[in-house]
Amino acid sequence: MAVDLQATAAVRRRMQRTARKDNDFERTVRSLLHAQGLRYRIHYPLPGLKRTTCDIAFPRLKVAVFLDGCFWHGCAIHPPSVKKNTDFWLKKIEGNRARDTRATAHLFEIGWTVLRFWEHEAVDVIVGAISATVTETRFPLSRAP
Numbered sequence: 001m002a003v004d005l006q007a008t009a010a011v012r013r014r015m016q017r018t019a020r021k022d023n024d025f026e027r028t029v030r031s032l033l034h035a036q037g038l039r040y041r042i043h044y045p046l047p048g049l050k051r052t053t054c055d056i057a058f059p060r061l062k063v064a065v066f067l068d069g070c071f072w073h074g075c076a077i078h079p080p081s082v083k084k085n086t087d088f089w090l091k092k093i094e095g096n097r098a099r100d101t102r103a104t105a106h107l108f109e110i111g112w113t114v115l116r117f118w119e120h121e122a123v124d125v126i127v128g129a130i131s132a133t134v135t136e137t138r139f140p141l142s143r144a145p
């Protein structure tokens with residue numbers, strides 16, 4: 001198969017940029033959770049699934065949090081703008097989405113609470129939702145009737 005070297009370099013730059021953006025997103029959410037006194041595991045291997053992790057986990061409470069980058073996870077609001085190797089990227093993103101769906105279904109089956117957020121969502125809303133879920137899971141009696 002012929003490889004378009006220029007495209008490859010451009011794709012690599014795009015991947016690095018996107019990965020950095022994802023990481024900034026994850027880091028921001030994590031540091032805000034930490035500031036709220038929450039303690040968690042990161043890149044936690046999902047029980048019963050090979051090679052699949054969630055971004056943030058509260059293992060004792062069985063709460064898994066996924067922070068999905070718009071590009072990698074195929075957000076509908078921000079479709080990937082790839083000009084070259086389009087099939088490759090669309091297949092890759094499709095594969096990621098299928099894995100996301102499987103992971104969510106599996107975690108529900110084994111009694112975990114699953115929270116999924118998009119990179120484009122407001123960070124304070126995300127942190128509030130995670131914090132509320134953790135509190136409700138930890139202290140079920142404090143849940144409003």
Ligand SMILES: [Zn+2]
Binds near residue numbers: 075076119120
């Ligand atoms: Zn998006």
